Amino acid sequence: MLDRIRIVLVQTFHPGNIGASARAMKTMGLRDLVLVNPRSFPDAEATRLAAGASDLVEQARVTSSLDEAVKDCVQVVGASARLRAMPLPHYEEPDEMARSLVTNAATGPVALVFGRERSGLTNDEIRHCSHQVSIPADPEYGILNLSQAVQILAYETHRAWRQRQDSGFVYQQRQEDTPPTREQLEHFQAHLSRVMQQSGFLTQPHARTEQQLQALFARAEPSRKELSLLRGLLSAVEPKQS
Template sequence: MDTIDIDSEMAFSNLEHVRVVMVHTSHPGNIGAAARAMKTMGFRHLVLVQPRDFPSDTATAMASGATDLLDSATVVDSLEDAIADCALVVGASARSRTLPWPLVNPREMAQQVLSMPSGSQIALVLGRERSGLTNDELARCHCHVNIPANPDYSSLNVASAVQVLAYELRMSAQASDAKPKPHWGVPWDQPPATAGQLESLFQHWQQVLVDIDFLNPHNPRTLMSKVRRLILRAQPDEVEANILRGMLSQIDKHLRKP
């Protein structure tokens, strides 16, 4: 009879708040294969952003016993909806970007996930089969994860990518010496700001910059992308995000004084 490593199972329970988000998946077989990959590693939360064909018999066939994940999958209209309540968003990217962004490998990603405050919602975001995530979608992520592969043929099927990331998370959680430290070295006094709260902050920030003629909305260049990168890299908590919103509101108030 197989024995269960209680400590390992307790460690893995820390990953209950991780969801896999698949964006605009075109082939339903990839959804089913991803569900199977998730279930083998103990993950349950699948979110689909505008899948082309779902539900689907093909997805069910490829899930091979993981149909419960398909039945419970959440289908949403936008990436913003999929990650709104997440404190950490990691975007999978197979290629470098013009604007550098924090980049980790799967093992480093797993350690970052495990170091998040307890109960934080976390999203692993994967894009389209042919083109991956867009630059705008990747700009919504705190960091990007790249799976080291053969440089002469680095294209990885999206379900295979899910398997690699899920495996690294499970192995890190089950490692006998895995004692992740809090993200900033000490327990934090406030929960991290969610992606939805930060998105509201960015929209407010952009409007204020336009109002004070610091940002030309017709020629924005990379200004707001760099503001996003700065704030996402800092990972503010809810109170810090509210302080920034309060500052912006006060600027609004003064701009509107007669």
């Protein structure tokens, strides 16, 4: 579904903003980038600021008009800081827009359109859109860099997608956060019990100390790395066999 969500940049003046926007897209799983009459492209600055998203810059399509960029889309949302005197549906909140965009992406390509750095989209370009969205900001200084605007709306879009039951999204799990197996937990508990007995910590055979400690570690949900650290600590204090 995310592959059907297109980011369209109209007449971008600074090529670095193309790269920064590509980077913002890739962090949110979006890959379809279309450039309408960019001032300078390809450009080394675009590739440099894309960092790890240079592949999106290399794959970006260039069109001569906004109509060409969005003619196959079932929904086209124009991002605009200014409300236009046009009877277009307007999303007051980006999250509302994102839910609609993701829903429509299930049926066909959709697009988020961003205008020029200084002047945004023209009235004629807005007419090629089916909806408008604005990013709420401080009225005294509501100025966002192009790539910042892309990042915000891309995040809201990704958030709306991952909250769907059919998204299948899972957060990336670092290796050190991997939960231990039942066997590893049982080895740890046996090691802990052995050390407590050998050290003289357990003096009452019927005390519930072991069960209470097992419950404590079960609530703590230690990772494999953390469990390994605890095993190392137990080995360090374990009485040495003569």
